[in-house]
Structures are given as structure tokens and as C-alpha cells.
Amino acid sequence: MTSPEPPFGFAFDNSYARDLQGFYVEWQGARHPDPQVIRINEALARELGLDPAALATSDGAKVLTGAVAPAGAQPLAMAYAGHQFGGFSPQLGDGRALLLGEVLDQSGARRDIHLKGSGRTPFSRGGDGKAALGPVLREYLMGEAMQALHIPTTRALAACTTGEQILRDSGPEQGAVLARVAASHLRVGTFQFFAARGENDKLLQLMQYTIARHHPDLRDLPVPEAALALLRRTVALQSRLVAQWMAVGFIHGVMNTDNMALSGETIDYGPCAFMDAYDPATVFSSIDRQGRYAYGNQPGIARWNLARFAETLLPFLDPDDDTAIRIATEAIDGFSDIYEADWLAQMRPKLGLTTAEDGDFALAYAFLKALEGQGADYTNSFRALGDVVLGDAAALRAQVTDPEALRDWQEEWQARLARDPLTPKARAAAMNAVNPLYIPRNHLVEGALAAAKAGDMAPFDLLLSVLSAPFAAVAGQEPFAQPAPDSFANFRTFCGT
Numbered sequence: 001m002t003s004p005e006p007p008f009g010f011a012f013d014n015s016y017a018r019d020l021q022g023f024y025v026e027w028q029g030a031r032h033p034d035p036q037v038i039r040i041n042e043a044l045a046r047e048l049g050l051d052p053a054a055l056a057t058s059d060g061a062k063v064l065t066g067a068v069a070p071a072g073a074q075p076l077a078m079a080y081a082g083h084q085f086g087g088f089s090p091q092l093g094d095g096r097a098l099l100l101g102e103v104l105d106q107s108g109a110r111r112d113i114h115l116k117g118s119g120r121t122p123f124s125r126g127g128d129g130k131a132a133l134g135p136v137l138r139e140y141l142m143g144e145a146m147q148a149l150h151i152p153t154t155r156a157l158a159a160c161t162t163g164e165q166i167l168r169d170s171g172p173e174q175g176a177v178l179a180r181v182a183a184s185h186l187r188v189g190t191f192q193f194f195a196a197r198g199e200n201d202k203l204l205q206l207m208q209y210t211i212a213r214h215h216p217d218l219r220d221l222p223v224p225e226a227a228l229a230l231l232r233r234t235v236a237l238q239s240r241l242v243a244q245w246m247a248v249g250f251i252h253g254v255m256n257t258d259n260m261a262l263s264g265e266t267i268d269y270g271p272c273a274f275m276d277a278y279d280p281a282t283v284f285s286s287i288d289r290q291g292r293y294a295y296g297n298q299p300g301i302a303r304w305n306l307a308r309f310a311e312t313l314l315p316f317l318d319p320d321d322d323t324a325i326r327i328a329t330e331a332i333d334g335f336s337d338i339y340e341a342d343w344l345a346q347m348r349p350k351l352g353l354t355t356a357e358d359g360d361f362a363l364a365y366a367f368l369k370a371l372e373g374q375g376a377d378y379t380n381s382f383r384a385l386g387d388v389v390l391g392d393a394a395a396l397r398a399q400v401t402d403p404e405a406l407r408d409w410q411e412e413w414q415a416r417l418a419r420d421p422l423t424p425k426a427r428a429a430a431m432n433a434v435n436p437l438y439i440p441r442n443h444l445v446e447g448a449l450a451a452a453k454a455g456d457m458a459p460f461d462l463l464l465s466v467l468s469a470p471f472a473a474v475a476g477q478e479p480f481a482q483p484a485p486d487s488f489a490n491f492r493t494f495c496g497t
Contacts, residue, residue: 005059005070005071006051006054006057006059006060007051007054008050008051008054008055008060008063008070009048009049009050009051009054010050010070010071010072010073010101010103010113011049011072011103011104012072012073012074012101012102012103013102013103013104013110014072014073014074014101014102015102015110015209015213016076016078016099016102016112016184016209017074017076017099017101019205019209020205020206020209022202023078023079023190023202023206024076024077024078024079024099025076025077025079025093025121025122025123026074026075026076027075027076027077027098027121027122028066028067028069028075029065029066029067029075029098029115029118029119029177030066030067030118030119030120030129030130031067032065032067032162032163032164032175032177033162033163033164034161034162034163034164035058035061035062035064035065035067035160035161035162035163035177036058036061036160036161036163037055037056037057037060037061037064037158037159037160038159038160038161038457039137039140039156039158039159039457039460040052040055040056040157040158041140041144041155041156041157041158044155044156044157044181045157045158046106047105047106048103048105048106048111048113048157048181049103049104049105049106050103050157055157055158061160063100064115064157064158064160064177064179065115065117065118065160065162065177066098066100066115066118066119066177069100072101073100073101074101075098075099075100075101075115076098076099077093077094077095077097077098077099077121077122077123078093078094078099078185078190079091079093079123079190079193080092080093080094080187080189080190080192080193080258081189081192081193081196081257081258082187082188082189082192082256082257082258082259083189083192083256083257083258083305083308084256084258085256085287085288085290085292086292088192088196090192090193090196090197091123091193092123092125092189092193092258093121093122093123093193094121094123095120095121095123095124095125095127095129096116096117096118096119096120096121096124096127096128096129096130096131097114097115097116097117097118097121098114098115098118098121099112099113099114099185100113100114100115100179101113109183110183110184110213111181111182111183112181112182112183112184112185113157113179113180113181114154114179114180114181114182114185115177115178115179115180116131116136116139116177116178116179116180117129117130117131117132117136117162117175117176117177117178118177128166128167130162130166130175131166131175131176131177131178132166132168132173132174132175132176133159133161133173133174133175133176133452133453134173134449134452134453135176135270135494135495136159136176136177136178137159137176137448137449137452137460138269138445138449139156139178139180139269140156140159140178140464141440141445141448141460141463141464141467142269142272142440143155143156143180143266143269144156144464144467144468145439145440145467145470146250146266148467148468148469148470149244149248149436149439149470150244151241151244151245151248151250151266152241152244152263152264152265152266153265153266153267154180154181154182154261154265154266154267154268155180155181155182156178156179156180156181157179157180157181158178158179159176159177159178159179160176160177160178160179161174161175161176162174162175162176162177163175173453174453182261182263182265182267183214183261183263183265184213184214184261184262184263185261185267186206186210186213186214186261186262186263187257187258187259187260187261187262187267188257188258188260188262188305188306188308188309188312189256189257189258189259189260190206190262191203191206191207191309191312191313192257192258192308192312194206194312195311195312200315203312203313203315203316204223204315204316207226207227207230207313207316208226210230210262211226211229211230214233214262214263215229215230215233218230218233223316224316224317224318226316227313227316227317228317228327228331230313231306231309231310231313231317231328231331232331232334234262234264234306234309235306235331235332235334235335235338236338237262237263237264238260238264238302238305238306239299239302239335239338239339239342240264240342241264241265241266241302242298242299242302242339242342243299243339243342243343243345243346244346245266245298246295246298246299246343246346247343247346247347247350248274248379248436248439249274249275249278249295249378249379249439250272250273250274250275251272251273251274251275251282251283251284251293251294251295251298252266252272252293252298253270253271253272253273253283253284253285253288253293253493254268254270254271254272254285254287254288254293254495255293255298255301255302255305257305257308257309260302260305260306260309270285270493270494270495271284271285271286271287271288271492271493271494271495272284272493273440273442273491273493274379274439274440274441274442275295275378276377276378276441276442276483276484276488277375277376277377277378277483278368278371278372278374278376278377278378278381279295279372279373280294280295280296280372281294281295281296282294282295282296283295284442284491284492284493285492285493285494285495286492286493286494287494287495299339299343302335302339303332303335303336303339306332306335307328307332310328310329310331310332311328313328314328340361343364344360344361344364347360347361347364348360348364349430349431349434350364350382350385350431350434350435351363351364351367351385351413351431352385352386352389352417352420352422352427352428352430352431353416353417353420354420354421354422354430355419355420355421357416357419359416360416363409363412363413363416366409366412367409367413370400370405370406370409371399371400374399374400374401374402374405375399375400375401376399376400377399377483379435379436379437379439379481380395380399380481380483381396381399381400382431382435383395383432383435383436383437383481384396384398384399385431385435386427386428386429386431386432386435387428388410388414389417389424389427389428389431390424390425390428391424393410396410432471432472433471434471435471436470436471437470437471437472437473437481438466438467438469438470438477438480438481439467439470440463440467441480441482441483441484442484442488442491442493443484443485443487443488443491444463444480445463446491447459448460448462448463463480466480
């Protein structure tokens with residue numbers, strides 16, 4: 001007689017499995033020698049209606065690593081394609097991941113529960129389907145940091161070890177699985193998978209499912225109008241997301257079309273990092289040798305990816321090919337103006353501006369140009385502006401090698417502030433509420449991960465705690481706001497497969 005399943009709290013309603021048959025392969029995760037839950041996101045678990053104590057047990061570890069499917073789950077590997085560094089792969093898919101199922105959270109929102117590193121699937125393409133502890137904890141940390149910065153993101157529900165060693169280029173690594181949560185895992189690449197096969201019936205089905213899930217107000221529109229509305233909504237979501245990335249100096253590192261989520265969330269934290277010294281050409285990813293996904297290229301890459309999405313919708317925009325292309329082109333061409341407005345909406349409060357003037361874009365851009373080539377820490381330079389408002393310019397001038405480079409800009413900025421109706425104290429407080437003091441700095445992340453792999457989770461937990469409140473200065477946390485040491489000048493990140 002088998003023992004009853006612990007009361008994890010899962011209340012599955014698996015619309016993807018139910019409504020999109022033929023878009024995935026039903027699959028079961030691998031069994032692992034000794035699965036252990038090493039971290040559980042208790043607040044997120046409760047938000048999902050789950051019992052974190054039950055999930056932290058040995059039975060919970062089996063569920064969270066994919067070995068056992070809880071009642072109501074329908075584990076599956078999703079099919080998708082994608083442009084990777086500009087080259088098209090017609091079949092990618094979940095090669096080391098499973099969609100465990102969907103739950104409705106406490107607010108009624110539908111959320112995917114997805115396991116990353118759960119073993120081989122039919123989409124593995126020769127890979128082992130597993131993940132290492134370092135990359136799993138990195139994604140956990142990055143997702144929670146982005147959440148605290150108010151940037152749409154997938155989030156970690158749990159990190160588990162598997163009790164096995166997996167082989168990577170650097171040698172044996174501890175095996176691990178990340179359980180993550182997202183509004184969905186629909187991607188541009190999901191549409192590309194069926195477009196590449198000319199399966200327009202499935203493309204239409206996918207489009208209608210995407211609209212029902214993320215834009216239900218568009219469900220009753222005729223197909224051409226719905227397709228255009230979905231394209232425009234996706235352009236708007238991605239524009240705002242990338243503008244938010246740029247505002248905090250985040251570099252995704254691998255903006256392939258299979259990593260662009262139609263929910264507008266940040267997904268797949270592989271070789272991502274936050275920029276230290278401001279430089280638009282900054283690249284951290286070890287595989288991005290040409291700088292395709294450099295910090296300054298991210299808006300242009302987003303537009304390029306959106307154009308690939310528009311191509312998949314051409315059959316539904318208009319029966320005439322030329323007309324469909326014209327409609328799609330107009331929607332994609334609108335990205336630049338939308339992005340400029342979104343970027344400026346991020347920059348105005350960072351500069352302490354509460355009103356709008358025509359010269360604000362040029363003013364914000366001029367500040368970045370003044371920082372460029374000066375070795376100025378991006379995060380600390382913006383944070384120092386709050387001190388300038390209160391009459392202390394020392395911290396800002398300390399950011400640059402040549403303080404004169406900022407003199408003209410500072411005079412123009414302060415003249416602009418004089419036309420903006422806030423007291424210095426109120427303005428500085430408002431600026432500090434949007435200019436973070438603590439970000440996942442590369443040296444801190446690497447130190448925490450190295451300690452975790454050696455069995456000490458304390459540095460990881462401390463960093464996670466600091467990053468959960470990135471805007472308020474806390475006594476004793478000064479080292480977490482310091483730039484990387486010189487030894488990290490040529491730091492590189494890796495995909496973590």
C-alpha cells in the first residue's frame with residue numbers, strides 16, 4: 001500500500017496541455033540519487049497557494065526535481081524553435097526542462113511551474129538534460145533581484161540538488177534543478193516552430209491561446225485585427241521590458257528569439273550580468289564573441305526579434321502577402337518611438353524629473369555620454385545624483401576620472417531641476433526610490449556561488465537578503481554597493497548548460 005501524497009497544495013489547471021495538444025511531448029523527469037531541497041521561496045510558495053513546509057520534505061524534493069508528478073500535474077516538454085545568435089534552428093524545445101503544470105495563484109493569475117535541469121527529453125539534441133548547482137542558484141538570485149527592482153521576471157520557487165555529479169567543461173559539478181514560476185513560457189520561438197513547418201492551423205490555434213491567456217480583452221476580435229493587436233501588445237511589452245533593463249544596467253546576454261517571452265517577463269538567466277563601469281559595448285557572455293547582445297545593442301535586438309515574431313503572424317494579418325508585410329512593417333517600425341518613450345519614462349525619475357520638457361531625452365543621453373570612457377560605475381553614478389540634489393557633489397565627481405567632464409552637464413541638469421516643482425529633500429527621496437543602491441554585482445554573485453558549491457550557503461542567503469531591498473541604505477551593507485575589484489575587469493559569464 002502506497003502512502004498518501006503530502007498536502008503540497010497544488011491546484012492544477014493545465015490549459016497548455018489541455019488546449020494545445022501536439023505542441024509538446026508528455027514526459028517524466030529523471031530519477032535522481034538523492035534529491036534535496038536546499039532553498040524554498042516561502043513567500044512565493046504561499047502566493048501560489050502551496051505549502052512550503054511540505055515542499056521542503058524528501059517527497060517535495062522528488063516533485064521539485066521532476067522524478068514524481070504530484071496529483072493533477074501533466075509534465076510536458078514544450079516545442080519551440082528560435083534564432084540563436086542570428087542563426088535559425090527549426091527545432092529546439094525543452095531539452096532539459098519540463099512544464100510541470102499551471103496553478104492559479106492567490107490573486108487568480110495563472111502561473112506556470114517549470115522545472116529546469118530535470119533530465120533528458122526528446123528535445124535534448126545530445127545534451128544530458130541536467131543543470132549544475134551554480135547556474136541554478138544564479139538564476140534564483142537574479143530572478144529575485146529583478147523582482148525587487150520591479151522588473152517583470154520569472155522567479156525561483158525552489159532550488160534542489162540531485163545527489164549526482166554532472167560533467168561540464170570545467171569538470172564535475174553538483175547536479176541541481178530549478179523550479180521556476182512564470183506567467184507563461186510562450187516564446188517568439190514557439191510561434192517560429194510552427195511557422196517554419198507551414199502549419200498555419202496550429203499557428204492560429206497558438207495565437208488564439210496566447211490572446212486568451214495574456215490579452216483576453218482581444219478574444220472577440222476578427223482574426224486580422226486580433227493578430228495585429230497581439231503584435232502591437234507584444235511590441236509594447238518588450239519595449240518596456242528592455243527599457244527597464246537598460247535603466248538598471250542589466251545585460252541579458254543571450255537575447256535569442258527562444259528567450260523572448262510573450263508575457264513580457266525576463267526569462268532564462270544564463271550569461272546575464274549587471275554592468276559596472278558604463279560602456280554601451282559591455283559584453284559578459286563568453287560565447288558572444290561579436291558583441292551581438294552587448295548592453296547598447298539590446299533595444300535593436302528586441303526590435304529584430306519582434307520582426308521575427310511579426311513574420312509568423314503574416315498569414316493572419318491580411319490574405320494579400322504584400323499588404324500583410326506592409327502592416328507588419330508599420331507595427332515593427334513603431335518600436336523605435338515606443339522604446340524612446342519607455343526609456344525616457346525610466347530616465348526622468350532617475351534624474352529627479354517629475355515634469356516633461358522637450359529637451360529631457362537629450363539631457364539624459366548627455367549624462368550617459370559624460371560617463372562613457374570615465375570608468376564611472378553606472379549604478380553608483382545615478383545614486384550619487386540624489387546627493388547632488390542635497391548639495392553634495394563629491395560622490396558623483398568621484399565616479400569619473402575627469403570631473404570636468406560632468407561640469408557642463410551638471411549645470412544644465414540643475415537648471416532643468418529648477419523648473420521642476422519639488423523640494424530638494426522630496427526630490428532626493430524620490431530619486432533614491434528608483435536608483436538602486438544594491439544590485440547583483442558580479443564579484444558578489446561569484447563569491448556567493450563559489451561558497452554555495454563548497455557547502456556554505458550563508459553568503460548566498462546574505463546577498464539574497466540585501467538584494468530583496470535594493471533601494472534603502474542599511475548600515476553595515478556598504479560593501480554590497482562597491483564596484484567590482486580590478487580583478488573582475490575582464491569577467492565573463494557562461495550559459496550554465
